[in-house]
Amino acid sequence: DAGVIQSPRHEVTEMGQEVTLRCKPISGHDYLFWYRQTMMRGLELLIYFNNNVPIDDSGMPEDRFSAKMPNASFSTLKIQPSEPRDSAVYFCASSSSLGSYNSPLHFGNGTRLTVT
Amino acid sequence: KNQVEQSPQSLIILEGKNCTLQCNYTVSPFSNLRWYKQDTGRGPVSLTIMTFSENTKSNGRYTATLDADTKQSSLHITASQLSDSASYICVVGGAGNNRKLIWGLGTSLAVNP
Numbered sequence: 577d578a579g580v581i582q583s584p585r586h587e588v589t590e591m592g593q594e595v596t597l598r599c600k601p602i603s604g605h606d607y608l609f610w611y612r613q614t615m616m617r618g619l620e621l622l623i624y625f626n627n628n629v630p631i632d633d634s635g636m637p638e639d640r641f642s643a644k645m646p647n648a649s650f651s652t653l654k655i656q657p658s659e660p661r662d663s664a665v666y667f668c669a670s671s672s673s674l675g676s677y678n679s680p681l682h683f684g685n686g687t688r689l690t691v692t
Numbered sequence: 693k694n695q696v697e698q699s700p701q702s703l704i705i706l707e708g709k710n711c712t713l714q715c716n717y718t719v720s721p722f723s724n725l726r727w728y729k730q731d732t733g734r735g736p737v738s739l740t741i742m743t744f745s746e747n748t749k750s751n752g753r754y755t756a757t758l759d760a761d762t763k764q765s766s767l768h769i770t771a772s773q774l775s776d777s778a779s780y781i782c783v784v785g786g787a788g789n790n791r792k793l794i795w796g797l798g799t800s801l802a803v804n805p
Contacts, residue, residue: 683735
């Protein structure tokens with residue numbers, strides 16, 4: 577299996593621009609998670625999906641952030657408009673249907689976002 | 693408040709030496725505790741998962757211990773290798789109405805030749 581695939585690996589954009597991050601989870605995994613990682617706060621859960629349905633989006637920082645999962649093999653995280661404080665590494669992760677809290681998360685290699 | 697604290701924040705050891713990383717948590721009710729390894733520029737990779745009824749679990753040269761009474765866990769690395777240089781993150785899963793994963797900030801380990 578190719579693992580969780582994220583694109584792009586790096587994104588540099590100017591404040592106010594729209595940013596779209598993409599994720600392809602591991603085939604057969606029912607749960608998909610979006611995380612943000614910074615030095616100060618570590619990994620923070622933004623939102624997670626179960627069977628393509630958003631379950632908990634309480635970690636999404638503002639209305640500028642939105643996430644979709646149109647099918648089992650694709651998800652996007654969009655920031656519009658972007659701000660410098662959004663600069664971070666964004667990770668997508670997936671896990672199997674055994675239960676998101678008792679099975680390991682499989683992470684992609686992240687998208688490093690820089691907003692100038 | 694649900695918290696996971698790790699120590700030390702960073703550690704430097706020589707290749708071949710052993711080391712132990714610590715994790716203290718206040719998550720309640722508790723379901724499971726995980727250790728992840730994160731190489732620079734990569735996503736975290738699962739090393740071990742322990743439920744509240746387990747007190748030790750090994751994965752090669754990595755051994756995790758759990759004391760659910762004192763809410764402490766440790767990750768012991770034996771005969772360290774250069775490839776062990778990474779960040780090690782402790783993650784605690786809550787139970788019941790507290791079913792979230794609480795992530796520590798990690799311990800940065802550097803193994804020098």
